[in-house]
Amino acid sequence: MATFSAELGGIIQLENEISDAANNIRSGVGFPAVIWIPITQDDASWSTEYEQQCHKLSFFWLNDPQKMMRPQFTRFVKEELFQMGLGEEPIIVSLDSEKEKLLWQQQTAWTLHLLAPQSGYYYRIVKPINDWIREEKYIFLYGGNNIKWIREFLSKSREVASKTQMNFELAYFGKNKMIRGFIYKESLSYCPLYDSSAVWWFWARLRSMFLSRIQYLEMTNHLVKENNNDEILQGFKKLLSYESKNATTEGWVLLSKGSEVVVCRHGSKMLQAMNDYEIWKENIDATKSFGQALKDHHEMLSKDKHSCCTLEYLITLSKIPKNKRCPECSRCMQKFLTFTCCHGDD
Template sequence: MWFHWLNDPQEMMRPQFTRFVKEELFKMRCGEELIIVSLDQRGRIAHSNVIHMMLTWTSDNIEQNTIQVKVVPHNISLIIQNELKQGIYGIEASSESWHVGPKIDSITSDLVRNIDSQINAWKMEVKGIIEEVTSQSTPYDSEKEKLLWQQQTAWTLHLLAPQINDWIHEEKYIFLYGGNNIKWIREFIFKVREVASKTQMNFELAYIGKNKMIRGIINKERMSYCALDDSFGVWWFWARLRSMFLSRIQYLEMTNHLVKEYNNDEILQGLKKLLSNENKNATIEGWVLLSKGSEVVVCGHGSKMLQAINDYEIWKENIDATKSFGQAFKDHHEILSKDKHSCCTLEYPISLSKIPENERCPECSRRMQKFLTFTCCHDPDVDYDSDE
């Protein structure tokens, strides 16, 4: 319902769009990322590249943020009638009630019927105004993207992985992990289960990495749950996170954040960590995100996270009435994180309007080196095996 074919596009296009095509779109070269320009019904540009908004937000999210009329209570006439009757004091106790009561009831009913018809007329008029406005607009516009992001104030698992909502609602400790090293994965799962048996806690583990071979081994040996069941699920999850990352940058740009201030944005930094850890060029054997329900506790490289779980006997004494398992784990992980870091890779599309000149590593905050990379456009970054 949001996409329309035009028999004669030239009649609907505004001069601004024609200029945009000549000055911007014709600059695109073969191999650059696809962009989708969103226009309103008057042919004006509503969003210069909406593809990241489309992948980040579902139609439900967008529809919930459109103009709409709330349903007027079905019993509003009865409420008004009762209020009017209560405004007439002493009628029931009066000796003349048998004479004036029916007349008052009659004119009250007439008034309520008139009010009811006026309310219905008001609803239809307002609905018509809204339909006229929405018919001249598009659900994919920059202001709506801005509104959707304003409702997200923290980097949470609700935003990242709706596939495990049941665990999130139950406020469980959740380990999401990825990587290409099956030896590390086996050791990590074994150690988490060992700590679970000592603490009598029920930890949930889910593999959300891209490696098809690893996912097959995990499923076959029933080592843990795989939140992404097939190739499409893997592609969609990581394509959505990448689009969320780029959409967040567009939002920060719309709200006049400077590029150097992006490093202070919790959501953007969290997305950077996940995307850099699961990049093909990453040198780490694995990575782990620990959350308590929806709240992300810590996200880090596999070696440090495995070391933190191995050191449980060292930091378990820190768990008390004021410090939870998650906080104690995070504190110990931060101590380990002062050591040397593995290499980290982060990719920006060349079509992005603003690319930082000085990017900071999401792990150690040092300045990252910049390289020019060519990626084969018919080789989607999904379900790769470690030996390819």
């Protein structure tokens, strides 16, 4: 079971996203029913405009919430259910804390299965990724906003694949609509996030899992100790920072061998490492794999300099960390207040 937190405008946007996604669902794949329970700031917030808009929604929704809901329930939702602070963006939240805890107890490593689930709605989006995982292939997931970097990275990756006689699989997971258009038009690589709804679902799920992981560490009294050492939390931080609205990086790459994540870093140094293949290829032997040799060379290139890293939190969150360490270099990050407008574009 899941719930969504959003202002009315966000709910309408969410309905559009869900409707688009529902139109693409194949037979045999389940899809959740959505029940909206409006929780307003005060009694005056529930206006005629809200009521009129609600009648246009395809969701099930609770009519006249001030009369139907006990104050204790409203307080529980505001203080407990959304204690991580979800702001005004719609986001998926688990209502079963015990099941959530059990799932995290079973998931002890940062693996590609966290990004490519093996069941549910998301499975349809990432089915080829799961096939590559089962075949134990080298998988490059990449993203970013610079088409020049993307073309160079894909070209060099295929060149290295030819030299090593390996079959690399490449897939674009970035949010950039224009870049997705180039990839489709030029058949540059596989692009599972085929439209805005798929992009929304994938990245909303990752952000939800990021918050869920924080909640789990807090619930098990490991948050302070593990916040900067937990590889799962650090993995989510990296990906969310790479695809944040204010990110300045030209690209990013996550390399895995099957489900095992080998390295996840900014694109410029990953491209340089691939360009240097002739330098480090001699390090590949019976005890060191291609992936480990690439990772070692990349770390050598990055030990003195890192690209800027941005991690976004909405100002409306109830819990914004006072301090946050960079997922790249572990230094304390600077905190800024940023106003952002994307003019309705994804």
